Amino acid sequence: MKKEILKTAFIKSIPILCSYIFVGMAYGLMMNEAGFYWWHTLLISLVIYTGAFQFLLISFLQTGTPLLTICLSALLINSRQLFYSLTFIDDFNRMGKKKWYMIHTLTDETYAVNCTLPSQNKKDIMPWIAFFSRCYWMIGGLLGSFIGNLVPWNLEGIDFCMTALFIIILMDQCKKIENQKIACIGFIVGILCLLLFGTRQFMLPSLILTSFFLLYRSWREI
């Protein structure tokens, strides 16, 4: 039984493996080039564990940006995770002590994969996906700081595997008519916000506006 669960968790996490190892390596390499050591890479990946913000933090730490600016950026960039938690409140609450670990390890990628799990052994599979993904991210970072310079960087573009997975999950979800409408709202709001706010800042406004529209829709149906 346990073996089955481990196997399912590993197979489900393979797209995350490809993405995290290579993005993690890019991160480790950039940290090195900015003059940091491997233990800095490991520490940050261990305690913060979020892709986009970690990259931004490199330049913040390097240029001695004021702590308040850094905090505000962390708040703005990472608040999208708050929306992810909403979906899994019930599932995580049923997990006992593992709950806090699950909250800490919720990322864009694990959120997407968790959404695809069957409800029967979800509770057992999710912690393993979280654990594997976190390992991939840290191993990627370490590989980047130790052998990043030896890797031929024409591997560029391999992180597309995660985009492909998001598209596939979306296609599966859109088999339900109801989800098609919801996805359409997200898609249109996302594109409008991208054009309005630019590539760096559009995620949070998109999520807030989309949630607003979804709530308005449910409220009208009552």
Next chain:
Amino acid sequence: MMYITILVCAGITFSLRAFPFLCFRKREMPAWLHQLGQQLPSAIMAILVVYCLKDIVNFSSSGKAQVLASIVVIITYKWKHNTFFSILSGTICNMIFLHLL
């Protein structure tokens, strides 16, 4: 100073993820918020796809390659309905397009 910054950022990131849990630890989550949580996956997945393909607004070669590769993913998934086949062909096409464009 650097370590303090790192720890503060870790604290902020964790608190954001934990915020909904801390809000509804003692009391029941209202039904409307519960429903929103159940509706969000499809909307978030659509926004994440937009996020991944955001480079297209600059008409950069990586943006164009990603959009073309996305079309490959959609077509192969409609055709074979196999997750790994579509991820693999999409990713390989993306790497080839990047070299060509």
